[in-house]
Amino acid sequence: MKILVIGAGVLGLTTAFNLVEDGHDVTIVDKAGPYAQASSRSFAWINANHKLPAEYHWLNRAGITAHEEFQKRFANHGTWFHQHGCIMFDSSPDKATGYDERFTESAELDYPVERIDSDHLRELEPTVSWPTDSGLFFPLEAHLDNEAFGSLVTGFLEEASVAPEVAEAVRVETNADGATVEFADGDTRNFDQVIIAAGADSGAIADRSGLLLPVADLSQPGPRTHSLLGVTAPTDVNLNRIIISDKINVRPRRDGSMFVQIPSVESRTEEGESPQLLDEVQAAMEAELESLFGERVPLERVIFSGRSFPEDGLSIVGYLDEHHRAYSLVTHSGMTMAPLLGRLVADEVRGDSSPLLKAFRPSRFADGVLSATPSTFIGRQ
Ligand SMILES: Cc1cc2nc3c(=O)[nH]c(=O)nc-3n(C[C@H](O)[C@H](O)[C@H](O)COP(=O)(O)OP(=O)(O)OC[C@H]3O[C@@H](n4cnc5c(N)ncnc54)[C@H](O)[C@@H]3O)c2cc1C
Structure with a gap:
């Protein structure tokens, strides 16, 4: 399939990497180049600590396992995932x-x-x-060299001749046959599928496309x-x-x-x-x-x-349109979950439906009800 990934942050990069591994014809674009936003200024604590509800804990936990496996698989490229644990204390x-x-x-x-x-x-x-x-x-917890991890995945993509292009996607129009994407320079291009992984800007792209993707306004x-x-x-x-x-x-x-x-x-x-x-x-x-x-x-x-922050604090992963052409991949804790979500998204593009993602579909917002989120996030990321 011909697939566009919008956004070359940690989530877009890992998704593009898995799609390339599956043999798709992948294009990845970023309006400012790879790692321009949250991924470059992340604390990058890899954890499932106090990530509630339980479904969200298990998703993050699977994220830790996916990092362990990715590090093991590419150990000959160095070490970026440092699983030395986390100490937590309250002295007040x-x-x-x-x-x-x-x-x-x-x-x-x-x-x-x-x-x-x-x-x-x-x-x-x-x-x-x-x-x-x-x-x-x-x-089980770890800290990630977030820049090194991003460079590694970008390098793998470049080896496969899928270097991220600098281009700004404005809107996506879908129908039964595919998706047409309009770019800021006036260009339009056709794809079979589009993955919106543009972090905090994902909501605005969806909005311009007539799709519902509630991401916090920065x-x-x-x-x-x-x-x-x-x-x-x-x-x-x-x-x-x-x-x-x-x-x-x-x-x-x-x-x-x-x-x-x-x-x-x-x-x-x-x-x-x-x-x-x-x-x-x-x-x-x-x-x-x-x-x-x-x-x-x-x-x-x-x-x-x-942060790139879904309005209810939980990940938004799945198709946004009735034709299953525009897919959303937006989450906080993206550092923890990138290797996992990149793989699961590629599996879903192939037709699978992951039980791990069931609680995180965009359709949960259809009735407009958003759950309350904490007023501060430090120590929960
Ligand atoms: C201060 C801070 C601390 C954090 N700490 C942790 C932590 O400890 N553990 C953890 O797991 N997570 C943490 N996170 C969250 C994590 O960093 C993010 O979830 C993750 O980086 C999101 O990655 P992303 O690829 O979705 O988004 P981003 O990295 O924001 O990438 C989105 C990309 O899309 C591009 N883009 C935007 N609009 C367009 C467009 N129209 N067309 C083309 N490209 C576009 C942007 O230029 C950008 O490069 C933290 C985040 C912050 C800000």
Whole structure:
């Protein structure tokens, strides 16, 4: 089949990769080039932690397994998936994060979790000045070198002569015979199927096409749809794995730098991006880093980062039109689920229907009812 993938973020790339493997004639376009939006500014914690309802947990859990398999399959290309687990703690007196309840919740879902004491915390991360004497450890979880993963998949596509083209898709029109796509430069092209994997812009493409795909509008920033992501300078301070806590979320990167988020500043995303906000957040992040590591770890920059966020917080995966020509692939936690969803979408294009995706079809929005979503997302991504 002749298939267009719109968007060369992590989800479009993994989908194109699987479609190429299945022998389809694939075109992938991105209006700004690969990894232009959320995928390049993602904390990239690979997890199924507190991902509820249970169907969503299982989808994310299958995402972790798919990463394990992808890393194993292409091990000769290096290591980008670091399955060293995640430490979670809450040092506040009122324990308002609810992290402690995640132990019971995870145990009920048979999601590996351990309670760990101060000796174990020190053994796992000796450079941290632990402000707590207990925490939770999630051994299945991992951090992903998101840029390296994207470059690897882009490289595989280029080897198959399917390099992402720079082109902006405006709208898609479908009928029983196929799909016609209109591009911003006035060009129109015909395909058998179109996969809309344009992240936060997917809703607008669907809207212009008369299709329903409720994705959060990023023009009204706030902690549900945006996050302030800090990037440190490369440092000698050694960190091996992800730490999620009431004060700071931090993870190592492959060049010796770290990604940082701090819950206390997330509500300031409502102010919108400004140099003053970024400066103030940088100072607050540096203070939290110094408190965690007992030494100064300077930040290089803070990124005001928008999520690709379905309105009800859950993935939207499946056909949007009656002719089964336009397929939607939009989710938060796309870093966790990209290798899985890329494969499942290719299977569905071939005619399968995955039970894992049953709860995530676009048709759930047909009656217009959207479930409530939490006002903030940090620590759940
Ligand atoms: C701060 C932050 C932290 C996160 N942390 C995590 C985490 O810890 N774990 C996790 O699993 N996930 C996390 N995520 C979510 C994850 O990064 C996203 O779900 C994922 O990157 C989405 O990938 P995507 O390919 O759908 O979208 P994107 O990466 O946004 O890619 C969409 C692409 O489509 C292109 N495009 C848009 N419109 C058009 C058009 N009209 N025509 C052609 N191309 C178009 C864009 O240029 C872009 O390159 C985080 C996200 C953010 C912002």
